[in-house]
Amino acid sequence: MRRARARSLAVLLLWGAAAACARTTPPPEAGTVQGFAPDLRGRRVMLLPVQQNLGVPGDPDAELAYGLQTRVAGIGWVLPAEVEDVLARSPAIQARTRGLQVGNFLSAEVERVGDPLYGELRRLASLVDADVVLLPVQAALAAVPEGDPSVRLWTALIDVRSGRVMWFSVLDGEPFPRGDPRGLASAVDELARTLLWYATN
Numbered sequence: 001m002r003r004a005r006a007r008s009l010a011v012l013l014l015w016g017a018a019a020a021c022a023r024t025t026p027p028p029e030a031g032t033v034q035g036f037a038p039d040l041r042g043r044r045v046m047l048l049p050v051q052q053n054l055g056v057p058g059d060p061d062a063e064l065a066y067g068l069q070t071r072v073a074g075i076g077w078v079l080p081a082e083v084e085d086v087l088a089r090s091p092a093i094q095a096r097t098r099g100l101q102v103g104n105f106l107s108a109e110v111e112r113v114g115d116p117l118y119g120e121l122r123r124l125a126s127l128v129d130a131d132v133v134l135l136p137v138q139a140a141l142a143a144v145p146e147g148d149p150s151v152r153l154w155t156a157l158i159d160v161r162s163g164r165v166m167w168f169s170v171l172d173g174e175p176f177p178r179g180d181p182r183g184l185a186s187a188v189d190e191l192a193r194t195l196l197w198y199a200t201n
Contacts, residue, residue: 027107028170030142030152034109035167037157037195041074046130046160049080051102054140056151058184064136067188072199078128086127095123105137105156110165118163125160132166133158134195139187141178148175151187157195169194 028034047068050060065079084097101117104110113121121133137154144150150172157167171194173187192199 028105028109028154028168030170030172032168032170033194034169035157035165037167037197039198040132040196041072041198042076043132044076044078044128044130046078046083046125046128046133047080048083048100048124048133048135049098050136050139051098051100052138052140054138056139056141056184057179058181060136060139060153060184060188063184063188064191067185067192068134068196071192071196075196076130078130083124083128087124090127093123093127095120095127097124100135102135102137102156105154105168110156110168112165113158113163121158121160121163131160133160139184142172144175148177148180149183150175151183153187153191155191155195167195 047065050064053060061080065077068075069077069079080097087093087095087097100120104113121135125131125133135156135158137156138152139154140152141149142152152170152172154170155168156165158164159166169191171187171190173183173185173190176183176186
């Protein structure tokens, strides 16, 4: 009995140490790219709205939709407006496109998403027959000591069947004066160039 208790205590201590390490993992920095972006041609990809917008002027959702759609042909993009329309016609489905719990992506490397985020993504994807979701976690102005700021985008590509994070990035656009629409366009172009690496445009 004492040995069993000692083993249980050791397991709890190891679990606690592992949890503490996970909490102290430094947040992903600019230039971070984790995983490998697969060729999405021939697949149906659900694009969700930007979940957190920290001071980025303009319309990041519209810019993302345009920048990604025009980069390469052959991808079945399901844009946020379409997802929201289908969701509005399905009141029994407990899911949302905005306000999702994405905080973990800002604090540590995420290999697989769990509930409640996973459940909501699965339900949304089932409505539009998508097997991959592109989740723009956050858009923010990157602080700089001097000069013009750049727009920074945190983005995750998730396999909705398994919850596995296939690819994740924190990418900056070129610096432009605050409020200049080219700042957001530049960040979206960098995201599209990196994610859709096989594009010919």
